[in-house]
Amino acid sequence: MVAIGVPDTGDDGGPAAGRVLTLLHRRGPLTRAAVTAELGLAASAVGTALGDLTALDLVRIGEPLRGSSGAPPGRGRPSPVVEVNPDGPVAVAVQLSADRVTVSLVGLDRRISHVRKHVLDGSETDPATLIPALADAVSDAALRTERRCVGVCVAMPGFIREPDGFVRSALHLGWNEVPLAQQLGSMSPIGVPVAVGRAATLAALAEFRYGAGRGAASMLALSSERVGVGGGFIDADIPLTGGGHALEAGHIIVEPGGLPCPCGARGCLEMYADSRALLRAAGPRPHPGHEDTVTEIFDDATAGDRAAQEAIRLTAGHLVTGLTSLVNTLAPERVVLMGFLADLYRAAKDFVRDGLMASSAVARAGQIDIVTGDLRHAALVGAAEKAFAPLLRQPRTILRTDPS
Amino acid sequence: MVAIGVPDTGDDGGPAAGRVLTLLHRRGPLTRAAVTAELGLAASAVGTALGDLTALDLVRIGEPLRGSSGAPPGRGRPSPVVEVNPDGPVAVAVQLSADRVTVSLVGLDRRISHVRKHVLDGSETDPATLIPALADAVSDAALRTERRCVGVCVAMPGFIREPDGFVRSALHLGWNEVPLAQQLGSMSPIGVPVAVGRAATLAALAEFRYGAGRGAASMLALSSERVGVGGGFIDADIPLTGGGHALEAGHIIVEPGGLPCPCGARGCLEMYADSRALLRAAGPRPHPGHEDTVTEIFDDATAGDRAAQEAIRLTAGHLVTGLTSLVNTLAPERVVLMGFLADLYRAAKDFVRDGLMASSAVARAGQIDIVTGDLRHAALVGAAEKAFAPLLRQPRTILRTDPS
DNA sequence: ATATTATCTTCTGCTAGAGAAAAAATCTGC
DNA sequence: GCAGATTTTTTCTCTAGCAGAAGATAATAT
Numbered sequence: 001m002v003a004i005g006v007p008d009t010g011d012d013g014g015p016a017a018g019r020v021l022t023l024l025h026r027r028g029p030l031t032r033a034a035v036t037a038e039l040g041l042a043a044s045a046v047g048t049a050l051g052d053l054t055a056l057d058l059v060r061i062g063e064p065l066r067g068s069s070g071a072p073p074g075r076g077r078p079s080p081v082v083e084v085n086p087d088g089p090v091a092v093a094v095q096l097s098a099d100r101v102t103v104s105l106v107g108l109d110r111r112i113s114h115v116r117k118h119v120l121d122g123s124e125t126d127p128a129t130l131i132p133a134l135a136d137a138v139s140d141a142a143l144r145t146e147r148r149c150v151g152v153c154v155a156m157p158g159f160i161r162e163p164d165g166f167v168r169s170a171l172h173l174g175w176n177e178v179p180l181a182q183q184l185g186s187m188s189p190i191g192v193p194v195a196v197g198r199a200a201t202l203a204a205l206a207e208f209r210y211g212a213g214r215g216a217a218s219m220l221a222l223s224s225e226r227v228g229v230g231g232g233f234i235d236a237d238i239p240l241t242g243g244g245h246a247l248e249a250g251h252i253i254v255e256p257g258g259l260p261c262p263c264g265a266r267g268c269l270e271m272y273a274d275s276r277a278l279l280r281a282a283g284p285r286p287h288p289g290h291e292d293t294v295t296e297i298f299d300d301a302t303a304g305d306r307a308a309q310e311a312i313r314l315t316a317g318h319l320v321t322g323l324t325s326l327v328n329t330l331a332p333e334r335v336v337l338m339g340f341l342a343d344l345y346r347a348a349k350d351f352v353r354d355g356l357m358a359s360s361a362v363a364r365a366g367q368i369d370i371v372t373g374d375l376r377h378a379a380l381v382g383a384a385e386k387a388f389a390p391l392l393r394q395p396r397t398i399l400r401t402d403p404s
Numbered sequence: 405m406v407a408i409g410v411p412d413t414g415d416d417g418g419p420a421a422g423r424v425l426t427l428l429h430r431r432g433p434l435t436r437a438a439v440t441a442e443l444g445l446a447a448s449a450v451g452t453a454l455g456d457l458t459a460l461d462l463v464r465i466g467e468p469l470r471g472s473s474g475a476p477p478g479r480g481r482p483s484p485v486v487e488v489n490p491d492g493p494v495a496v497a498v499q500l501s502a503d504r505v506t507v508s509l510v511g512l513d514r515r516i517s518h519v520r521k522h523v524l525d526g527s528e529t530d531p532a533t534l535i536p537a538l539a540d541a542v543s544d545a546a547l548r549t550e551r552r553c554v555g556v557c558v559a560m561p562g563f564i565r566e567p568d569g570f571v572r573s574a575l576h577l578g579w580n581e582v583p584l585a586q587q588l589g590s591m592s593p594i595g596v597p598v599a600v601g602r603a604a605t606l607a608a609l610a611e612f613r614y615g616a617g618r619g620a621a622s623m624l625a626l627s628s629e630r631v632g633v634g635g636g637f638i639d640a641d642i643p644l645t646g647g648g649h650a651l652e653a654g655h656i657i658v659e660p661g662g663l664p665c666p667c668g669a670r671g672c673l674e675m676y677a678d679s680r681a682l683l684r685a686a687g688p689r690p691h692p693g694h695e696d697t698v699t700e701i702f703d704d705a706t707a708g709d710r711a712a713q714e715a716i717r718l719t720a721g722h723l724v725t726g727l728t729s730l731v732n733t734l735a736p737e738r739v740v741l742m743g744f745l746a747d748l749y750r751a752a753k754d755f756v757r758d759g760l761m762a763s764s765a766v767a768r769a770g771q772i773d774i775v776t777g778d779l780r781h782a783a784l785v786g787a788a789e790k791a792f793a794p795l796l797r798q799p800r801t802i803l804r805t806d807p808s
Numbered sequence: 809a810t811a812t813t814a815t816c817t818t819c820t821g822c823t824a825g826a827g828a829a830a831a832a833a834t835c836t837g838c
Numbered sequence: 839g840c841a842g843a844t845t846t847t848t849t850c851t852c853t854a855g856c857a858g859a860a861g862a863t864a865a866t867a868t
Contacts, residue, residue: 016856033815042857047817064865076814077864159769168769218646231733235646240639242622242735245766251732253763255660256725265728265763321660324669325729328655329635331646359657359669362649365563365572420825437846446826447847468833480845481833 015394016041017049021058021084022392025108026209029062029083050082058108058395060085084108089150091387092138093380095199096156097225098172101130103137104377105145106384110210112377114141127178135187142190150398151192151387154180155199155379157230160244165196168244171262195386200247201239202382203375204232207336209385211375216334220326221373222249223338229270229322233330250274254321272318275340281311294340298347316348320355328362338373345372419798420445421453425462425488426796429512430613433466433487454486462512462799464489488512493554495791496542497784499603500560501629502576505534507541508781509549510788514614516781518545531582539591546594555596555791558584559603559783561634564648569600572648575666599790604651605643606786607779608636611740613789615779620738624730625777626653627742633674633726637734654678658725676722679744685715698744702751720752724759732766742777749776 019039024030030038036046053059064078086109093112095102104115116137124130134154142149158170165181185194204213204221213219218235231249233240240246250270251263258267271277275294279285285293300308319341327335337345345352353370356363375381391398423443428434434442440450457463468482490513497516499506502524509518520541528534538558546553562574569585589598608617608625617623622639635653637644644650654674655667662671675681679698683689689697704712723745731739741749749756757774760767779785 015854031815036815043816044818044858045856048855074814075812075866077816077862079815159766235644240644240734242639242766243737243770245735245770246733248732248735248766251765252729253725254657256658263765264768265765321657325656326733328652329650329730329733330644331649331652333647361655361667361669362563362646362652364668366647366649435846440846448827448849449825451848452825478845479835479843481831481847483846 015049015396016045017052017395018393020046020049021053021108021395024059024082024084025110025388025392028109029081031064031079031081032061033079035082053395056395057085058088059083086111087147089148089391090142090145091150091384092141092152093383093387094134094138094152094154095379095383096134096154096173097199098157101134101137102380103134103141104380105141105147105149106380106387107147108388110381110384112380114144116141125173127175127180127183130173131178131180131183132187135184138184139188139190142188142192149190149192150391151195152184152188152190153195153197153202153383153387154184155197155202155383156180157199157228160196160198162197162241162244165194167196193387193390197383197386198230198232198241198244198247199379199382200230201232201241202386203338203373203378204234204247204336204382205239205385206375206378206381207338207373208234208237210381211378212336212371212373213334216332216369218330218332219334219336220330220332221336221338222323222326222341223373224250224270224274224340226275226340227270229274229341231326233332235330235332249322249326252322252325254318254325269318269322273315273322273341273344277318278311278315278340278344281314282308283311294343298343301347312344312347313351316344316352317355319344320352320359323352323356324359324363327356327360327368331362331366332368333366334369334371336371336373338378342372345370419453419800420449421456421799422797424450424453425457425512425799428463428486428488429514429792429796432513433485435468435483435485436465437483439486457799460799461489462492463487490515491551493552493795494546494549495554495788496545496556497787497791498538498542498556498558499783499787500538500558500577501603502529502561505538505541506784507538507545508784509545509551509553510784510791511551512792514785514788516784518548520545529577531579531584531587534577535582535584535587536591539588542588543592543594546592546596553594553596554795555599556588556592556594557599557601557606557787557791558588559601559606559787560584561603564600564602566601566645566648569598571600597791597794601787601790602634602636602645602648602651603783603786604634605636605645606790607742607777607782608638608651608740608786609643609789610779610782610785611742611777612638612641614785615782616740616775616777617738620736620773622734622736623738623740624734624736625740625742626727626730626745627777628654628674628678628744630679630744631674633678633745635730637736639734653726653730656726656729658722658729673722673726677719677726677745677748681722682715682719682744682748685718686712687715698747702747705751716748716751717755720748720756721759723748724756724763727756727760728763728767731760731764731772735766735770736772737770738773738775740775740777742782746776749774 036043059082062081064080088108090105090107093104093106100120101118105113157172159168167175167178167180169176181194181196207213207221208219221232223230229250231247233247252269253267254269254272255267259271260266261268261271282297297308301312440447463486466485468484492512494509494511497508497510504524505522507520508516510516563572571579571582571584573580585598585600611617611625612623625636627634633654635651637651656673657671658673658676659671663675664670665672665675686701701712705716
């Protein structure tokens with residue numbers, strides 16, 4: 001039973017140059033020999049791929065590892081370290097949230113530079129005002145560097161139609177039916193593709209590839225920043241997008257007939273498990289400032305305050321209910337909690353973990369890990385991933401464009 | 405801005421022969437010209453692929469369409485119709501449920517033959533008893549035909565570790581940690597790969613490709629046969645497996661703190677939306693027989709019986725709650741209801757549809773269709789899909805094996 | 809210094825498919 | 839009934855991309 005006649009190139013996965021570049025982007029500096037072994041390619045194929053990639057200024061071939069710099073020298077011909085060129089192309093990564101805009105440049109090494117933050121006041125969130133300003137900021141960032149810009153991606157909350165970056169609706173900004181990618185593309189003089197993605201999905205992608213999700217086959221991320229709960233799910237390196245509508249995890253129903261949610265339903269998770277819900281559960285508190293009071297509740301609970309502990313348990317209990325439904329649906333190998341939910345989890349670790357194990361047969365069968373996120377700019381990194389994707393897949397096609 | 409130097413083979417997607425065979429399997433008879441246009445391949449590539457496939461007896465090249473048989477003749481050289489060989493290879497598709505076993509042969513044209521059903525009594529469900537019997541039945545089916553058997557797939561409920569067909573647990577059969585695929589493979593004298601898959605996922609896959617899900621980008625299927633609720637989700641032609649644990653949709657929580665479920669949680673969907681739940685909601689009824697009474701409730705409701713209508717609304721309301729959470733999580737383009745849930749939906753169509761639209765912002769944004777399933781042997785067809793997958797991907801590699 | 813080892817480079821060969829040109833099979837108009 | 843017109847198939851040539859073998863290279867080990 002031996003296959004004959006066909007060389008069986010395995011899973012293929014596209015041209016070698018793309019696979020090599022993707023590997024270096026994902027895993028950082030590697031020796032040439034490691035690249036060859038990792039990809040299962042012939043040494044000659046890796047050789048030509050790396051030759052092309054260096055010619056395109058996408059990767060840099062360094063010195064072989066020596067005594068001082070890391071690994072043991074070993075016998076045989078030393079293998080030079082290859083890595084993504086830190087002065088190579090950049091992507092413009094933008095994060096657009098309800099109260100501020102962040103524009104940054106991200107390299108293939110995922111280093112973030114040229115960060116510009118702008119706090120929005122209510123008068124600026126109108127698409128007709130915000131988009132031209134954003135286009136300026138993007139062009140500005142792209143033109144301020146010598147490095148070649150290969151793409152733009154905006155991470156924002158809302159319902160996004162991914163293929164064409166069309167914003168169906170973004171409640172926090174009050175947007176409806178805005179062709180963001182198209183408008184941004186036509187207003188920016190830098191002729192590169194513009195993509196738009198759901199912030200929660202992109203942040204989840206970043207955590208999956210470079211953060212708390214590393215190594216998992218699938219990962220569910222839940223995050224909350226003060227108000228609302230968002231989610232992202234990645235399986236086999238592919239985010240579940242649902243055409244831009246998936247993982248509205250804040251609107252899992254955890255209390256049928258409960259509090260009305262602006263989304264139209266009653267008893268949504270985000271009415272019961274975000275920071276407002278904790279404040280409500282804790283009852284009146286001395287200091288009115290929002291952030292302070294939330295951290296105060298966590299501090300009080302640690303110090304032994306029964307009322308604070310009770311409020312945390314109540315809120316965490318709703319999180320467990322939501323997690324049970326989500327885990328039984330998606331069966332992630334790992335759950336990553338970010339923002340307020342990470343704080344909540346840290347304050348009630350065993351309660352959440354034991355609760356989920358007790359109520360979810362999938363969690364029991366699947367050996368689920370619950371962890372907190374560990375990336376600082378997950379959404380920006382995720383946006384860069386999306387902007388870089390075409391280049392990583394087909395480096396030659398993307399860069400060998402007529403510059404005239 | 406024109407890409408030069410690279411032929412841009414597009415998405416590739418593997419060797420042409422596999423793509424052609426897959427297309428014919430999925431879409432049925434097509435003209436040669438249609439195949440070329442559909443796949444975007446050069447005519448010469450399609451020519452050699454079809455040549456190879458006919459040489460392997462996988463496809464049959466028929467007569468060009470003529471006046472009588474279908475389409476208008478048209479000008480130019482007539483294009484012969486090509487189709488999957490109806491006497492070509494078969495897969496053994498097995499459905500294993502709590503109370504019976506079905507063994508059948510399925511061709512690349514999805515025609516099902518040699519169906520053998522066996523009703524299980526309690527004494528036969530032990531793995532040590534059932535698996536050898538199943539191995540016999542499978543070999544028997546494979547040897548009774550002249551056609552070449554290329555694979556076996558068992559569809560069954562439970563937690564399945566897909567890659568190696570290991571049954572983590574199957575509550576209905578009382579199984580735990582059973583290496584089904586491996587045992588079946590070693591007991592059957594026919595040397596072909598054996599796969600095992602979750603029945604609900606495979607049925608959903610069949611509906612997605614050939615049934616009520618055709619044409620949708622993503623699809624959620626929910627089914628119920630008397631007891632329990634199962635689900636499947638397909639996105640971009642790929643089922644969400646979660647390592648065999650995904651879409652335990654029956655264990656979405658719809659009533660926190662509600663009825664205890666054998667899974668360990670309280671308030672699971674399947675405690676509130678299967679046929680037992682409807683019977684409970686309807687209260688005592690004259691006739692004790694199960695099936696009769698359920699259809700009787702539907703009939704009474706149609707006839708105007710208020711109590712029956714109320715019971716249906718109550719049960720359907722819970723279905724809406726569960727659907728809301730599922731739809732907000734997965735954002736399917738279409739929802740397919742099967743079995744009892746299809747009956748329930750037919751009895752309360754507007755109630756379910758309006759309820760979901762009212763409570764799910766994702767449903768409102770995404771234009772979700774709710775439909776009932778329309779395949780009779782969805783699980784068997786899905787099992788055959790899984791068994792055929794390697795052949796469809798690489799026809800040459802799979803069949804050019806040394807028959808010695 | 810010489811052997812050993814691991815890696816890299818060059819060269820040849822093969823496969824899959826693109827693309828152009830030629831051949832085939834039907835229809836249309838006269 | 840015959841000459842184009844039209845569409846499709848076939849044949850042929852050519853290239854990209856990678857595998858595999860053989861030789862070159864640069865370190866360590868003796």
